Amino acid sequence: MELNKIIKPENLVYKRTPLMTDANLSYCPGCGHGTVHRLIMEVVEEMGIQEDTIAIAPVGCSVLAYDFMDVDCAQAAHGRAPAVATGIKRLWPDKFVFTYQGDGDLAAIGTAETIHACNRGENITIFFVNNGIYGMTGGQMAPTTLEGMKSSTSPYGRNNETMGPPYKITELIAQLQGTYYVTRQAVHKPGPVRKAKKAIRKALEVQRDKKGISFIEFVSNCNSGWKMTPNDSNIWMEENMFPFYPMGDIKVDGELVKSP
Amino acid sequence: MAKAKGAIVVDIERCKGCQVCMVNCPTDTIGMAEEVNGKGYHFAYMKNPESCTGCTNCAVVCPDGVITVYRVKQN
Numbered sequence: 001m002e003l004n005k006i007i008k009p010e011n012l013v014y015k016r017t018p019l020m021t022d023a024n025l026s027y028c029p030g031c032g033h034g035t036v037h038r039l040i041m042e043v044v045e046e047m048g049i050q051e052d053t054i055a056i057a058p059v060g061c062s063v064l065a066y067d068f069m070d071v072d073c074a075q076a077a078h079g080r081a082p083a084v085a086t087g088i089k090r091l092w093p094d095k096f097v098f099t100y101q102g103d104g105d106l107a108a109i110g111t112a113e114t115i116h117a118c119n120r121g122e123n124i125t126i127f128f129v130n131n132g133i134y135g136m137t138g139g140q141m142a143p144t145t146l147e148g149m150k151s152s153t154s155p156y157g158r159n160n161e162t163m164g165p166p167y168k169i170t171e172l173i174a175q176l177q178g179t180y181y182v183t184r185q186a187v188h189k190p191g192p193v194r195k196a197k198k199a200i201r202k203a204l205e206v207q208r209d210k211k212g213i214s215f216i217e218f219v220s221n222c223n224s225g226w227k228m229t230p231n232d233s234n235i236w237m238e239e240n241m242f243p244f245y246p247m248g249d250i251k252v253d254g255e256l257v258k259s260p
Numbered sequence: 261m262a263k264a265k266g267a268i269v270v271d272i273e274r275c276k277g278c279q280v281c282m283v284n285c286p287t288d289t290i291g292m293a294e295e296v297n298g299k300g301y302h303f304a305y306m307k308n309p310e311s312c313t314g315c316t317n318c319a320v321v322c323p324d325g326v327i328t329v330y331r332v333k334q335n
Contacts, residue, residue: 006267006314006332013266013314013316015319016325034324189321229279230279231280
C-alpha cells in the first residue's frame, strides 16, 4: 500500500497532544522528562481539565516545564513546590494542582516540604522524576545516587560509608498516614510508558475525588550526566536502578501493598 | 486475516536523533537518516516502510513527541 493512502486524517492513531506547546523541549536527546511531560498532558487532555489544572514547576532541568505544558503554572523556590502547591490548592480546592519535581529538588533540598505535605495529606499530586543525579548543574551526586555510581562530585563512585547510602523517598513517604496512592513507574519502553500513563490518570482521579495526596516516582535516565548514549543509559537503568528502585505500586487506596 | 498497515511521519526539525524509537520498533522499520536536520541531529525515518504496522510504540516512547502514526486495516 502506498504511503499517501495510509497517511490520511481518518487513519490517524497517534499524534502529539496539543497541550504540549510548540516550544522545543530543552532536554537532552533521549531524556525521560519529555515523555513524562507528554504523558501528563495527554491525561489532562483526556480528562478535559486543562482549564482547571495548575502545575508547579521546580528548580532543576524541568524548571522550564511552564514553557512546555499548556496549563497554568507557577514556579517555586528550590524544593518548595509542595508548599506552593499546598497554598494554591487550599485557595482553589476544586482546581487540579500538581508539582513536577526532580530528585535533587524533591529528595534533597525539598525533603521537609515533601514529607510534611505528604504527612498532612494535602489533596495534590506529586510527579517525581528520579534520575539519580543533579542533571542540570552538571551531574553532581544526589541523595538518590546509587552506591558505587560515579558522578562529578563522587568521581570514584558513591561510598556509602562516607557519603551515606542512597535513600528511597517513595517508600519513606508511603509510610505516612496522609498518602493515598504511591507508585513507582518508568518511561523507557512502550510497556512501562503505557502503565505510567494509567498511573498518572489514577493519581489525578484520586485528586478529583478528594481522597488525599498521590505520589508517582518515575525512574528515569540522565544520559548526559551518566555519560552514556540514550539507549545505553536505558539499559544501565534497567540493570542497576531497577533492582534498587523496583517498579510497581507501593500504596493503593491508602493501604500499603508492598512492604518496603 | 486482517493485517494492519501503518506509517509514521517524523517532525524532522524537532527530532533529536536519540534512537529510542529505533530500538523499540518491533518490526525494524525505523532507521536514522544519514543526513542531518537544522540542529545537526541524524533524524529518524522509515527505513523499511513496508514493515510498519502502526503499533505506536515509537511514538509513545519518543521523548520529544515528534512521531505521528497512521494505521489502516487490510483484509
